[in-house]
Every structure is written in structure tokens, then in C-alpha cells.
Amino acid sequence: MDLPLVYSCWLVQTRNKSHGWRPLAYIPCESQFYSQKQYNKFSTDTKQFRLFQLFEVGLSSFIAAQQAGAMQDVYFPLADKGKDVNLLVPLAFIVGDNRGRMCIFL
Numbered sequence: 001m002d003l004p005l006v007y008s009c010w011l012v013q014t015r016n017k018s019h020g021w022r023p024l025a026y027i028p029c030e031s032q033f034y035s036q037k038q039y040n041k042f043s044t045d046t047k048q049f050r051l052f053q054l055f056e057v058g059l060s061s062f063i064a065a066q067q068a069g070a071m072q073d074v075y076f077p078l079a080d081k082g083k084d085v086n087l088l089v090p091l092a093f094i095v096g097d098n099r100g101r102m103c104i105f106l
Contacts, residue, residue: 024062
């Protein structure tokens, strides 16, 4: 089963509903690409390093938006009006599965 990286910035009531989340990337479960015997031979450090490489690629565009000047003078439409704004996107993560395990706060 793949792990989806998702993003939400809403009130708690909205965050608890599926429509409040947007996928950023789907991280494949690496054990699906190897036999159980092959996968068990990998060290924990190797498995973790590969997982973090996938996280880095999946989050690269989101992290790029954090760089100084990346979101300056962006046209922001609201209904029938709009204006150029400088957007600042907060970057904080709680990573975990749907059973509440593997939580990482960044």
C-alpha cells in the first residue's frame, strides 16, 4: 500500500474530513518491489535513507515555495475580483499513518 503525503491548512473540523486534505505525493511501499528475503537483507539505515529520499522528492515543490521571493506578486483571484499578493506558505508537518503511528513533527 502506498503512503500519500497530504497537505491541509484548515480548522480542526475541516481537517477531520477527507475533503480538507490534498495529496502532495504518493510514496510507494518499497517492500512491494523486492521479495521478503531481499527486503529483509536491507539495513534499517538503508530503508530509512531511501524513504527520506522519496519524501524529499515528493515535497520538493512545496519546499521551493518557502524560498525567499518564490511567491511574490502572485495573482490571487477571489470571486470576480483579484489582486497581486505576496504569499507566505507555512511549512509544518505531522507525518503518520491512518492508525496514528509513525508521527514526525517537522
